[in-house]
Amino acid sequence: xxxxxxxxxxxxxxxxxxxxxxxxxxxxxxxxxxxxxxxxxxxxxxxxxxxxxxxxxxxxxxxxxxxxxxxxxxxxxxxxxxxxxxxxxxxxxxxxxxxxxxxxxxxxxxxxxxxxxxxxxxxxxxxxxxxxxxxxxxxxxxxxxxxxxxxxxxxxxxxxxxxxxxxxxxxxxxxxxxxxxxxxxxxxxxx
Amino acid sequence: xxxxxxxxxxxxxxxxxxxxxxxxxxxxxxxxxxxxxxxxxxxxxxxxxxxxxxxxxxxxxxxxxxxxxxxxxxxxxxxxxxxxxxxxxxxxxxxxxxxxxxxxxxxxxxxxxxxxxxxxxxxxxxxxxxxxxxxxxxxxxxxxxxxxxxxxxxxxxxxxxxxxxxxxxxxxxxxxxxxxxxxxx
Numbered sequence: 069x070x071x072x073x074x075x076x077x078x079x080x081x082x083x084x085x086x087x088x089x090x091x092x093x094x095x096x097x098x099x100x101x102x103x104x105x106x107x108x109x110x111x112x113x114x115x116x117x118x119x120x121x122x123x124x125x126x127x128x129x130x131x132x133x134x135x136x137x138x139x140x141x142x143x144x145x146x147x148x149x150x151x152x153x154x155x156x157x158x159x160x161x162x163x164x165x166x167x168x169x170x171x172x173x174x175x176x177x178x179x180x181x182x183x184x185x186x187x188x189x190x191x192x193x194x195x196x197x198x199x200x201x202x203x204x205x206x207x208x209x210x211x212x213x214x215x216x217x218x219x220x221x222x223x224x225x226x227x228x229x230x231x232x233x234x235x236x237x238x239x240x241x242x243x244x245x246x247x248x249x250x251x252x253x254x255x256x257x258x259x
Numbered sequence: 260x261x262x263x264x265x266x267x268x269x270x271x272x273x274x275x276x277x278x279x280x281x282x283x284x285x286x287x288x289x290x291x292x293x294x295x296x297x298x299x300x301x302x303x304x305x306x307x308x309x310x311x312x313x314x315x316x317x318x319x320x321x322x323x324x325x326x327x328x329x330x331x332x333x334x335x336x337x338x339x340x341x342x343x344x345x346x347x348x349x350x351x352x353x354x355x356x357x358x359x360x361x362x363x364x365x366x367x368x369x370x371x372x373x374x375x376x377x378x379x380x381x382x383x384x385x386x387x388x389x390x391x392x393x394x395x396x397x398x399x400x401x402x403x404x405x406x407x408x409x410x411x412x413x414x415x416x417x418x419x420x421x422x423x424x425x426x427x428x429x430x431x432x433x434x435x436x437x438x439x440x441x442x443x444x
Contacts, residue, residue, distance in 0.1 A: 157415045194421060195412050220408025223428050224382045226345055239411050 069190055071132065075178040079137040080148065082126075083119055087135055090144035091115040099168045103204035105228045122149075129153060136166075136179050145170045148179050150187055150196070158194035160187060164207070173210050177256040180214065185251075188242040195242075199225075199235040211238040214256045215246025262316035263324065264377070268369035270362055271328035273336060276312045280325055281305040283332040287353045294388045294414065294422075312337075319343050319378075326358065326366045333358040336370050347382035348374070352395055363398045371402070371429070381431040386424050388414065396427075404429045 073080035083091065092115035094100055098108045109115060125131040130153055136146035146166035153160045162183070164176065187193045198216060200207050212218070216238035224232040240247055250256050263275035276284070281302055288300035308323070315321035321341050326334035334354035341348040354363055374380045385399050404427035412421035 157413060157421070159413065194415075197410070217411060219410050220406075220426065222426065223407055224347070224430050237408055237410065241412055243412075 071134075071186075073134070073182040073186065075182050077139055077175075078145075078178055078182075079139060080134045080179055080182045081137060083122060083133065083135050087144065088112060088115045088119055090135060091118055091147070094144060094147055094165055094167065097167065100165050103201045103207070104163075104165075105201065105233060125151075129155070131160075134183065136170075138170075145175075146179060148183050150183065150191075150193075153191075153193075158192065160191075160193055160196060162196050162198045171206055171210075173213055174258045176210055177214065177258045181250060181254075181256045184240065184247070184256075188247070193242070196240045198238040198240075200238060202234060202236055208236065208238075214240070215244065215250075216240045217244070260317075262313060263322055264373070266324070266369055266373045269365045271326060271333075271366060273324040273366060273370055273373075274327055275316075276309045276323055276325050276335075278306075278309065280309065280332050283325075283355070284308060284335070287335060287355060290353070290355075294386075294391060315339075315341075321348075324370065326354070326363075328358060328362060331357070334363070334366070336366055338374070341380075343378065345382065346380050347384065348380055349384050349386060351385070352398065354395070360394065360398055360401070363395075364401050367398065367402045371431075375431055381433060383429045383431075385427040387427065388422050389425060390422070396425075399427055399429075402429065 071082055089112070092109055092112045095115065095118065096109040101108050109118075122131075122133040126133065131149055131151040133147060133149040135144045136148060137143065138145050146164060148165075149163045150160040151163055162180070164179070166176070170176075184196060187196055197219070198207075198211055199222070200211065202208075217240070219237040219239050222235045222237060225235045226233050261275070265275070266273040282305075284305035285300050285302060288295070288304065289298055312323035315323070319341055322338040324336045325332045326336055334352065337351040337353075338348045339351065352363065352367060371383055374383075383404070385404055387396055406425055407428045408426040410424040410426060413424040414422050416422045
């Protein structure tokens, strides 16, 4: 099975040893991580630790992480992951860390379509869910534009810096009409 | 060492499971009105559940209470996915026909009050299938649980079939002393 994916404008690939700086640049940017919610990394050692954890979680079949490299520039612009694999219920959680310049429907449609295709076709998953904070209007609009269903909310899901965080839950099923249409169109809606 | 407390409620008691509960647990799990119940429930399963109830409580991963009324076990109130750091837990209520809805409400309310006071838990959830016992869903709503989400096809029920899961939440305000501890930490 090939875990490295190729879209029109991006390589969606696993990280390698030379990617520590790319991970640090991405996850050290407040705009990228603030809606997860998480504090940005402040030293490169955190990126090394994160890279180790990405490998360990993949080896344990708990998660899979891809870095998204823009073909035109060679720059890593995002990290996309499937986390909390539930092999019994055939589900996983989608998570996207992306520089704000690439937090657009057209860019994300390529990345998410590539990973969702692998999830449904190769991993035989049935449900992808995307937990988003209410304040993350951009991602919420994009999730709706792609046809993710708003399943509801998980209140006070976790505590971050003294505040309790609610998550809005969006889901996309393999059997959803919007996904079946995406397969025929070979992509999620770009605008 | 005792890991599960006895808690009195109006007309009954929440108490730890013990070996004398095996037959009742089998009856509860053979009802088929809630997810996880099955005609295949057996004495062996019930005995394992009693052992598990001690292990879960000892490690604060969960807790199981027998609901006893007039000396007779008529149900179970259980906690799963107990997350002490996030002050939250998932709950489950299994009952036999002999218990009234008011007794269920009292047992659940009292259990929540105890958990909030003793362990500072404040975020309680029930995950129900749409096909679950409507009376149980009515009971938890009487206690103040509100449906917050319908997770589509969240639970696999056969090789090719999935069921939605309804998420009900009850969230308590933080106690003043808990807020103070958080601020000074």
